[in-house]
Amino acid sequence: MHPLEKFEYCPLCGSHHFEANGATSKKCENCGFEYFMNPSASNVAIIKNVKGEILVERRKQEPAKGMLDLPGGFAQIGETSEEGVCREVMEETGLKVVSAQYLFSLPNVYRYSGIDIHTLDMFYLCEVEDDSALAAGDDAAECMWIKPEDIHTEQFGLRSVRWGLIKFLERQDRFKSAEEAQK
Structure with missing residues (x-):
């Protein structure tokens, strides 16, 4: 399992609209926060x-x-x-x-x-x-x-x-x- 799959909610605003944004990040459609999963x-x-x-x-x-x-x-x-x-x-x-x-x-x-x-x-x-x-x-x-x-x-x-x-x-x-x- 890719670690980003464990992140369902935006860690900044708590929105459930935290979506995959490429292979290494997820971005919140609600507040715009983007989280990168680097090594x-x-x-x-x-x-x-x-x-x-x-x-x-x-x-x-x-x-x-x-x-x-x-x-x-x-x-x-x-x-x-x-x-x-x-x-x-x-x-x-x-x-x-x-x-x-x-x-x-x-x-x-x-x-x-x-x-x-x-x-x-x-x-x-x-x-x-x-x-x-x-x-x-x-x-x-x-x-x-x-x-x-x-x-x-x-x-x-x-x-x-x-x-x-x-x-x-x-x-x-x-x-x-x-x-x-x-x-």
Whole structure:
């Protein structure tokens, strides 16, 4: 279900004449108010330890409960995407991010409470202060380090995280190949 389908009444004047006005908005025929449904900002952390392993979580809650995931979540009002990724990593892993380098973004659809929430997921390569402080919390049932070659993206429950991992690992492989070619 598209999220706009849940909006039957104009949130400004309460009129029932709140009609679809394209794929991303509804407009009130009574007062003229137009509401746009744009993607929510979300962030994803890719964290590597000194062995080159990637930090992976097991999801504690739906959607995709029990599947693998990377640390991250929705940005909150008033925070930057970088602040959001740092906060989410701390909440889910207990680790303090000291550097968050933007990599790329991917669109996603996050099914929650029967509604498809469209998101724009921003991926960051994060460095943490001390990876020995790792402790699952918040949405993470457990946290683990996995070698890149042992990652099976089909075990990850969210589409953008699967595609983001594929993109990241392909970049890493190209970077390795280029380094080896220069030797």
